[in-house]
Amino acid sequence: MKNVSVIGIGKIGLCFALSLEKAGYNVVGCDVRKNYVNELNLKKIRTVEPGVEELLSNSKNFLATTEIDLAVKHAKTLFVIVATFSEPDGKYDVSYVDSVVSSLKGLGIQSERRHLVICSNVNPGYSDSVADRLKENNWDVSFNPETIAQGTILKNQSEPDCVYIGADSEELAHELREIYSNLCANKPSIHVMNRISAELTKISLNCFLTCKISFANMVGDLALELGAEPGQVLRAVGSDSRINNKFFNYGFGWGGPCFPRDTRAYIKVAKDNNIDYEMCRSANDSNRRHLEYQIQEFLLSGKKEYHTDSVTYKRGSYILEGSQQLGLALGLARNGVDVYIAESDVVIKELKALYGDLFIYEKRDSNN
The missing domain is CATH 3.40.50.720 (NAD(P)-binding Rossmann-like Domain)
Structure with a gap:
């Protein structure tokens, strides 16, 4: 051994x-x-x-x-x-x-x-x-x-x-x-x-994924405005082997403890080495704008209630850091929508500590 x-x-x-x-x-x-x-x-x-x-x-x-x-x-x-x-x-x-x-x-x-x-x-x-x-x-x-x-x-x-x-x-x-x-x-x-290549590989991987997710959501937002169906468009584009469908769906933006940090690190490294391109910063901006679009679309629908069973950055986790799902819930609640959250006891406890009675809390079904 x-x-x-x-x-x-x-x-x-x-x-x-x-x-x-x-x-x-x-x-x-x-x-x-x-x-x-x-x-x-x-x-x-x-x-x-x-x-x-x-x-x-x-x-x-x-x-x-x-x-x-x-x-x-x-x-x-x-x-x-x-x-x-x-x-x-x-x-x-x-x-x-x-x-x-x-x-x-x-x-x-x-x-x-x-x-x-x-x-x-x-x-x-x-x-x-x-x-x-x-x-x-x-x-x-x-x-x-x-x-x-x-x-x-x-x-x-x-x-x-x-x-x-x-x-x-x-x-x-x-x-x-x-x-x-x-x-x-x-x-x-x-x-x-070599070591520096592996270090660059790590942050490049996650930075690329943030760009890919941001692009997919941009296409999805545009599809809705045009009357197209986001899923059909993205599945068709992703069926090309040069692109593939992984991390290429329409939905929430990227967040959590890794993607934002690696993207910020990549932007800083690139800037320090005079490779100050716009792509990664644009991914950040697109992620923010997509969340704003989701909030506005719901508000324009006239619905008074929003129900969700997950506000963590990824379903099955307990992490709220950088969660776009939580961002949507906050944006709606602060605009007068009754937001119902069915989450785990651990997450609800943290939400109450952070936001008090801003949300309406429901116990998640133990089977979910």
Whole structure:
């Protein structure tokens, strides 16, 4: 049984650590939150992410710790999955990753070569800077981004469409290929490149998807104005293999914790490198205008009530961040429409804390 460590075992990191354990690895997870670590080791954690509690309960070779030196001693390969939030200018705040790197440097020169794999969202060029900082301490550094969505994290990690590996040697790439061959239930395409290419690939992927979704909704809005049927138009256009129908439907705009952040990061990186094109900014503008169009269309219909059973950014999740569904509900309620929301208890509690009695709340059917 091979050893692996995961530094940062929050929502995504814990899923990855438990998926590795299920795949046959002996895993140490490291986190700074002492009470959280204790609860993990007692298997008392409660989470809304599907499948996590069951994996934790069934795990036999997973240990959580607050001691980073224990994580380093445990394994030659360590994955870093800590939070990187957006700064006001759009760049990723990599201070938590920096803190991990500083802790690793503080442990001195390693007697054996070790491999640090950065999975957090970072700005292109950042992983190279980490490699420079840790080189003298006998560390190799790779970049291997997560391509997941909240609510389906375990499925996304075990059945990814593709895997991006940013490594500066075939030996390091082979090591990660082997891990994914054990981890994945499918056979994803694996793309090996240098670190900065992998970093750019991650934000480019999500930025393209925001542009595609925005375009589909623009076509749909125009179709309605012309008296055409949005679904028929988009299905026909998407049937061309150069386009395809994934993420090409008429409906709500894009949101959530990933798409907006990666799009802002891409805009900032492009601007800093004098590739200040309008496309990604236009996707932002189109997303906003589409929401405004949805609000106005409903108001013009004269309807006095609006009923919805989901206001999270994605059905099945509990995340309100960047939710266009919530944006529509807010826009209607603030214009005098009675908005009825049938959601989970968790979401309703958060909505009440944020918006009080702006909405009319209904308990969601347990079968939905």
